[in-house]
Amino acid sequence: MAVQRKSGNKKKSVDDKELNIDSNKKYDGTNEKNFESLSSKIPWRKIVTRFLLSLLMIFAVYWTSKKEDFHVFASQKDRIQLTSAQVSCSSAYKKDISKFKDCVPKHCGRLVTDIVVTPEEAAHLLRVSKKGLAFGGSSGGASILDLHSGALSYDNSFINIYEKIKAHGTNKVFTPEDFKVYSNVRNKIQQIISYNFGIPINKLFLTHPTFFSEMTPRIAKTKHDEYWHVHVDKETYPSFHYTSLLYLTDYGIDFTGGRFIFVNEGKNMTVEPRVGRVSAFTSGAENPHYVEQVSSGTRYALTVSFTCDKEFAIADPTMQKLQ
Numbered sequence: 001m002a003v004q005r006k007s008g009n010k011k012k013s014v015d016d017k018e019l020n021i022d023s024n025k026k027y028d029g030t031n032e033k034n035f036e037s038l039s040s041k042i043p044w045r046k047i048v049t050r051f052l053l054s055l056l057m058i059f060a061v062y063w064t065s066k067k068e069d070f071h072v073f074a075s076q077k078d079r080i081q082l083t084s085a086q087v088s089c090s091s092a093y094k095k096d097i098s099k100f101k102d103c104v105p106k107h108c109g110r111l112v113t114d115i116v117v118t119p120e121e122a123a124h125l126l127r128v129s130k131k132g133l134a135f136g137g138s139s140g141g142a143s144i145l146d147l148h149s150g151a152l153s154y155d156n157s158f159i160n161i162y163e164k165i166k167a168h169g170t171n172k173v174f175t176p177e178d179f180k181v182y183s184n185v186r187n188k189i190q191q192i193i194s195y196n197f198g199i200p201i202n203k204l205f206l207t208h209p210t211f212f213s214e215m216t217p218r219i220a221k222t223k224h225d226e227y228w229h230v231h232v233d234k235e236t237y238p239s240f241h242y243t244s245l246l247y248l249t250d251y252g253i254d255f256t257g258g259r260f261i262f263v264n265e266g267k268n269m270t271v272e273p274r275v276g277r278v279s280a281f282t283s284g285a286e287n288p289h290y291v292e293q294v295s296s297g298t299r300y301a302l303t304v305s306f307t308c309d310k311e312f313a314i315a316d317p318t319m320q321k322l323q
């Protein structure tokens with residue numbers, strides 16, 4: 001039947017052709033009948049089909065290019081129990097971590113979880129961070145507050161917040177509760193890293209720098225303000241083995257831009273900050289990353305770093321710092 005139809009069409013198109021040739025001969029520009037037959041010569045079906053095909057192709061190219069640019073690993077809108085991705089450890093990381101036998105991860109990679117830190121704990125730490133940052137702040141777009149060393153961005157450099165508070169008078173600014181929440185949270189982050197990478201919890205040690213960060217769209221004044229360059233944590237801080245971030249504000253609500261991006265060959269992976277979200281990863285060259293420039297609002301996060309090398313362990317901060 002299909003063959004029959006095909007031959008029928010062929011016959012018709014031959015007839016059309018003959019008819020058109022015929023009408024072309026007679027066409028003088030005024031005869032309506034001839035005009036109609038000319039217009040029927042315009043291959044509308046072909047034009048429409050080609051137009052639709054082009055649209056489809058443009059869409060396909062757009063779609064695949066968009067998909068290849070980045071993959072949303074963790075959207076702000078989703079409450080994620082635990083999601084993880086494995087990447088092969090860089091050779092330098094493998095070599096370094098092999099010195100700490102029980103600290104070798106079962107695989108290198110990344111994880112995101114929204115259930116480890118509660119919204120109350122995140123809100124508490126946001127208040128702690130704002131209280132501290134009120135004593136200083138960078139003149140450029142990025143400020144840090146390190147409760148361990150006391151380092152606080154101030155204009156184009158750093159001051160010690162504990163010295164500043166002590167000089168300020170009797171108000172100690174931070175409370176025992178602040179330090180308690182801080183320690184609880186960092187212990188919970190240590191637990192999820194230990195669980196995900198398969199390392200005994202007591203083989204991990206908190207290390208320097210562990211700090212709050214505040215990012216704004218202000219123009220960078222020093223290199224400390226330029227957080228948007230792709231980097232490998234272990235190259236900046238050789239003692240790092242596992243890096244984690246706790247987000248204290250929401251992407252798309254409190255600020256725009258400022259997504260965290262893992263740079264991969266082929267497809268980058270983004271983590272959209274969400275209040276209470278923990279993102280953690282092995283600190284080697286298997287996890288190059290950067291933070292997009294914040295385009296509006298203010299982004300707050302806490303970086304919590306771990307080492308397997310006891311020599312680089314740091315203690316949790318306490319009210320002692322203010323004595």
Ligand SMILES: *[C@@H]1O[C@H](CO)[C@@H](O)[C@H](O)[C@H]1NC(C)=O
Nearest residue numbers: 068069070230263266267268
């Ligand atoms: C991933 O991010 C890097 C750094 O911004 C960029 O150079 C690269 O083109 C991105 N890769 C893709 C596939 O978009």
